Amino acid sequence: MTVSPHRSAVTRLAGARDQERRLDVARAAAVGTRAEQLAQERLSAGHADVAAREQWLHWVDEGESLAPWADGEWAPSDLTGPHAETARVGRDLRVVQERIRKGELELGRAVAGTARRIEALDRVAKRKGPRSR
Numbered sequence: 001m002t003v004s005p006h007r008s009a010v011t012r013l014a015g016a017r018d019q020e021r022r023l024d025v026a027r028a029a030a031v032g033t034r035a036e037q038l039a040q041e042r043l044s045a046g047h048a049d050v051a052a053r054e055q056w057l058h059w060v061d062e063g064e065s066l067a068p069w070a071d072g073e074w075a076p077s078d079l080t081g082p083h084a085e086t087a088r089v090g091r092d093l094r095v096v097q098e099r100i101r102k103g104e105l106e107l108g109r110a111v112a113g114t115a116r117r118i119e120a121l122d123r124v125a126k127r128k129g130p131r132s133r
Helices: 005-030 038-062 082-130
Strands: none
Touching: 005 038
């Protein structure tokens, strides 16, 4: 038996809302304890899950997101009006974010490589010992 996309989206949204309620109860119980921050982080993730499920249900029912102008490269190509420029900006921001992410990865690799070289030089220097003059 195949479940319709709408029914699946509704079921998943209901599950996410149930989980969100459980996480809210857990956060309330953790107030003032060392577990409070973790409980708040989990609740925030639960809020994000509910929002994503709501967005998905809307897309299944309507064939577009709740804010198609903010979809960037996934926005409808025939988007016009006041939000068309926002869609282009969103697309450009995704490109910039991807470049930043790649730059950060390259920088991290370079720093790690430099640290390894410094450690190797330190090992060589220790083996040779202090040089007498």
